[in-house]
Amino acid sequence: MKQIQIVLEGAGSLVQLLIRTLSYAGTLPRQWARFIEQCYMIGYTTLPIVAVLSFFIGTVLALEAGYSMEGFGAKQFIGSLVGLAMARELGPMMTSVLLAGRVGSAITAELASMKVYQEIDALTTMNIPAAKILVLPRLAAVLVMMPVLIVISNIVGWFGGAVVARYVTSIGISSEAYFAALRQYTGFKDVLNGATKAEVFGFVVVLVCCNIGLNTRGGPREIGAAVTRAVVTSLIMILVLDYFVTKLLE
Amino acid sequence: MMEASCSKTRNPFTGAEADAVRIKVDALSKKFGELSVLRGVSFEVKPGEIFVIMGPSGSGKSVLLRHIAGLEVPTQGSVAVDGLDPTLESTRERVRLALVFQDGALFNSLSVYDNLALYPREHRAGDENAIRDKVMRSLRILSLEKSAGQFPSELSGGMKKRVAIARALVMEPQLLLYDEPTSELDPVMGATISEIIATLRQEYSVTSIVVTHDRELALTISSRVGILMGGKLMSLGLPGDLRNSRDPRIVDFLNPKIDVEHPRFKELETQDIP
Numbered sequence: 001m002k003q004i005q006i007v008l009e010g011a012g013s014l015v016q017l018l019i020r021t022l023s024y025a026g027t028l029p030r031q032w033a034r035f036i037e038q039c040y041m042i043g044y045t046t047l048p049i050v051a052v053l054s055f056f057i058g059t060v061l062a063l064e065a066g067y068s069m070e071g072f073g074a075k076q077f078i079g080s081l082v083g084l085a086m087a088r089e090l091g092p093m094m095t096s097v098l099l100a101g102r103v104g105s106a107i108t109a110e111l112a113s114m115k116v117y118q119e120i121d122a123l124t125t126m127n128i129p130a131a132k133i134l135v136l137p138r139l140a141a142v143l144v145m146m147p148v149l150i151v152i153s154n155i156v157g158w159f160g161g162a163v164v165a166r167y168v169t170s171i172g173i174s175s176e177a178y179f180a181a182l183r184q185y186t187g188f189k190d191v192l193n194g195a196t197k198a199e200v201f202g203f204v205v206v207l208v209c210c211n212i213g214l215n216t217r218g219g220p221r222e223i224g225a226a227v228t229r230a231v232v233t234s235l236i237m238i239l240v241l242d243y244f245v246t247k248l249l250e
Numbered sequence: 251m252m253e254a255s256c257s258k259t260r261n262p263f264t265g266a267e268a269d270a271v272r273i274k275v276d277a278l279s280k281k282f283g284e285l286s287v288l289r290g291v292s293f294e295v296k297p298g299e300i301f302v303i304m305g306p307s308g309s310g311k312s313v314l315l316r317h318i319a320g321l322e323v324p325t326q327g328s329v330a331v332d333g334l335d336p337t338l339e340s341t342r343e344r345v346r347l348a349l350v351f352q353d354g355a356l357f358n359s360l361s362v363y364d365n366l367a368l369y370p371r372e373h374r375a376g377d378e379n380a381i382r383d384k385v386m387r388s389l390r391i392l393s394l395e396k397s398a399g400q401f402p403s404e405l406s407g408g409m410k411k412r413v414a415i416a417r418a419l420v421m422e423p424q425l426l427l428y429d430e431p432t433s434e435l436d437p438v439m440g441a442t443i444s445e446i447i448a449t450l451r452q453e454y455s456v457t458s459i460v461v462t463h464d465r466e467l468a469l470t471i472s473s474r475v476g477i478l479m480g481g482k483l484m485s486l487g488l489p490g491d492l493r494n495s496r497d498p499r500i501v502d503f504l505n506p507k508i509d510v511e512h513p514r515f516k517e518l519e520t521q522d523i524p
Contacts, residue, residue, distance in 0.1 A: 118353065119358070122349070124321060124342075125347055127342040128368070129339070
């Protein structure tokens with residue numbers, strides 16, 4: 001019963017934080033520097049690891065597909081499988097998981113530390129809402145940077161698949177054939193669906209991590225606990241939302 | 251002792267007048283779980299007064315200050331700043347309130363200069379040149395000009411406290427709340443801080459509430475002093491009344507004798523835990 005109460009309280013404070021943050025949306029143009037800083041943190045610094053991860057997801061997909069589809073004589077469709085899987089599911093999902101682990105944990109640690117060391121209280125007494133200067137720029141930045149990360153993730157993942165398809169001798173498909181199959185079955189709508197999913201996941205991850213950080217009480221140990229809670233909650237939210245957003249976008 | 255006489259505060263930087271702030275604490279009680287920290291505390295602070303709250307550690311002084319700053323919601327009773335609920339954003343928009351935290355609560359990712367400039371920048375109080383003038387003037391008052399480019403992690407405890415006071419001054423507050431403003435400071439800087447608090451009262455009629463253990467500060471510059479013990483307001487009066495108090499707890503608190511033959515902790519050891 002207490003667990004249900006905690007979940008409901010968490011959901012309530014999440015909605016409250018969202019409403020409060022949106023009420024300051026008009027101040028975003030005056031927070032240009034903070035917005036750019038967050039775009040750098042969320043986008044630029046995450047890019048290399050997203051690229052590496054996506055490349056190897058693409059390679060593993062092509063490899064597994066190659067072994068499985070060889071028996072059916074359907075190797076020429078590897079490109080379409082990698083293309084669709086990356087664009088619709090694995091690109092958005094893995095990029096969001098990475099965002100939760102890398103950016104979300106950093107956000108929670110920073111805000112929890114500010115809360116524990118009374119910096120958030122200082123902001124409150126100065127009539128500078130935390131939702132305005134700490135949450136809004138991060139939410140805006142993730143909305144702008146997620147599609148960029150997804151597009152790069154897809155391209156690198158497709159390329160990774162092409163490398164395996166071409167150079168693993170047991171598969172041995174030409175890059176032309178691989179990309180022809182990819183283009184034939186992977187459309188703009190698939191990429192758009194994936195990007196939409198990523199937008200939702202990224203937004204929720206940042207909101208959850210901000211909310212948990214801002215509600216931290218106690219000392220240094222609680223900061224660590226808050227980071228763990230934020231990442232675990234984000235991962236659960238990504239997986240749960242994945243089903244519903246996929247269903248909605250059908 | 252100083253008497254409150256003005257009904258208007260003046261902005262220390264611009265000289266602009268604003269309504270002075272009156273505080274009313276009415277039967278305030280606060281519980282954290284089962285722990286009762288404040289028990290029916292009531293008092294009023296007149297506009298322009300320096301109201302000092304003293305009391306032993308753990309008596310609820312800082313929690314009381316956090317209620318006045320609107321950072322805590324009372325379990326029972328109420329706090330009114332100019333008749334308004336201090337927990338509401340609309341109250342903070344109307345009344346400029348500054349709280350000097352015990353540990354400074356400086357923004358660790360910002361330099362000292364940016365810590366002070368944050369408030370005027372966010373509230374668009376003038377262009378960057380005007381903001382620089384205000385910030386540097388506040389830093390000069392606290393002898394901190396050379397620390398403008400440093401980060402809080404590079405400062406000593408006393409310097410952090412002075413930066414926190416400088417940050418409060420830049421806010422041009424109508425109500426200034428100090429949580430242990432002279433702890434961790436050397437005696438000269440402690441006296442300087444006491445003088446700053448008194449000057450803000452004398453020249454600008456800023457209402458001040460000071461939580462402190464500093465007996466000198468309390469008896470020298472305060473308009474009235476309240477003694478908080480075990481979450482209750484045990485005494486409220488003029489500094490002279492406090493000096494002449496015959497209540498043994500207050501006498502012991504203000505003039506503690508070091509008794510090596512009969513140490514206090516031995517007595518405490520034998521007391522039953524409630």
